[in-house]
Amino acid sequence: MNCQKIQQLLLADYPDGEVSERIKHEVEGHLDLCCACRQFERAVQDAAIRPFKQARRIRPPDEVWNKLKEAIASEEQAAGAGFLANIWDVVQSIFSNPKLAFTILIMAIASLAIMVIAMDVHLNNQRVVKNSAHIEQPIRQVKYLSEIIGVSEYPSDDEPSDDKYDSHDGYGTAIEEYFL
Amino acid sequence: MWLNFKLEEQLKEIPKHILLRASLGDAEAFEIIYQLASGFVYSIALRITNNPEDAQDVTQDVFIKIYKNLKNFKFFSSFKTWVYRITVNTALNACREISRQISQRADHDSLASHQGEGDSMMEIAAERADHERLIMDLLAVLNPDQRACIVLREIEGLNYREISEVLNININTVRSRLKRAREALLAYRKSEVMKDELPKDTAVAVSRLP
Numbered sequence: 001m002n003c004q005k006i007q008q009l010l011l012a013d014y015p016d017g018e019v020s021e022r023i024k025h026e027v028e029g030h031l032d033l034c035c036a037c038r039q040f041e042r043a044v045q046d047a048a049i050r051p052f053k054q055a056r057r058i059r060p061p062d063e064v065w066n067k068l069k070e071a072i073a074s075e076e077q078a079a080g081a082g083f084l085a086n087i088w089d090v091v092q093s094i095f096s097n098p099k100l101a102f103t104i105l106i107m108a109i110a111s112l113a114i115m116v117i118a119m120d121v122h123l124n125n126q127r128v129v130k131n132s133a134h135i136e137q138p139i140r141q142v143k144y145l146s147e148i149i150g151v152s153e154y155p156s157d158d159e160p161s162d163d164k165y166d167s168h169d170g171y172g173t174a175i176e177e178y179f180l
Numbered sequence: 181m182w183l184n185f186k187l188e189e190q191l192k193e194i195p196k197h198i199l200l201r202a203s204l205g206d207a208e209a210f211e212i213i214y215q216l217a218s219g220f221v222y223s224i225a226l227r228i229t230n231n232p233e234d235a236q237d238v239t240q241d242v243f244i245k246i247y248k249n250l251k252n253f254k255f256f257s258s259f260k261t262w263v264y265r266i267t268v269n270t271a272l273n274a275c276r277e278i279s280r281q282i283s284q285r286a287d288h289d290s291l292a293s294h295q296g297e298g299d300s301m302m303e304i305a306a307e308r309a310d311h312e313r314l315i316m317d318l319l320a321v322l323n324p325d326q327r328a329c330i331v332l333r334e335i336e337g338l339n340y341r342e343i344s345e346v347l348n349i350n351i352n353t354v355r356s357r358l359k360r361a362r363e364a365l366l367a368y369r370k371s372e373v374m375k376d377e378l379p380k381d382t383a384v385a386v387s388r389l390p
Contacts, residue, residue: 008359011358011359011362011363011366012355012356012358012359012362013355016333016339016340016358017339018339018340018355042373043366043370043373044362044366046369046372046373047362047365047366047368047369047370047372047373048318048361048362048365048366048369049334049362051311051314051315051318052315052318052330052334052335053334054311054315055223055227055311055315055334055335056223057219057220057223058219058222058223058226059218059219059222060218060219060221060222060235060236060239061236063236064218064222064236064239064240065211065214065218067236067240068214068239068240068243068244071240071244072244072247075244075248
């Protein structure tokens, strides 16, 4: 490496520890032999690197924290007021446009009607389910009577229904057999 | 006012539970974050803007941004890197805004008023400790982008990869900005550092610097 290349490395990479071990040894070997580059390195260190090593971290004055607290409080207040103001602006903009207001009104009425119909259907379904409990009683009575007379349209749970119908050739149902 | 750098270095990462509490709006946790991070935020802002008043404004802006965006912080990167990024970007934007205002003022103000401004800056600088004044003088030689690179490298001790992540630039750009910054500093101080001890060929190399 010539002096120009070495001096480029002395400005960046080498003083920041960003060179490989091989390059580092090469630069150090060159500096041992070259007085000009050695003094260039010293000049770079004195002018551009060493002064910053003395730099200290500085805390901000206390007033910064106080101002910050005030700024955050006012931001939050503005955000809250801004949210309400936005809602009010939207409402105002809707009612300032008659067509838009009419459309929204129609949509609201339609939504309300759909909701009422849906509620009505739901209540009707519930009523039907309740009434179905009363239907079971007469079914049980018919079943009992048919058992007394020895014919059952309603087969009992312990007797498979298929066997009963299969035993009467060509007559179809048990009630048919009874009348014929 | 002054903090021991090594002591501050021990506060590398703020505990996660403090960050989570602050993200949920816990004012006490946010104050802890401010106490731990305000030193390095203000220092970086001060070095990049090179002006205490601007640095205070930048610090305030940075912490408002942290407060607003902490709930979106996902812990994919370190909190410190995130804060570095916010701080450097806010400070660079402040520099751009200040230089825009100065150039606008330059169209209207007389030369005499600028002379007065320079004097007051000199007075402020005169009140500072010697090494602080030297650092401010050196940083004033650089443009804001070079300043950010020098501050992150020399004062914060970040490596090239970390600087490229914070500034969101290529590593080669970091390298070239540092090189240009050091060339500018060497040229600025060549009368002091060269004296009469540099050999002829080194003096020629330095004299070629801008």
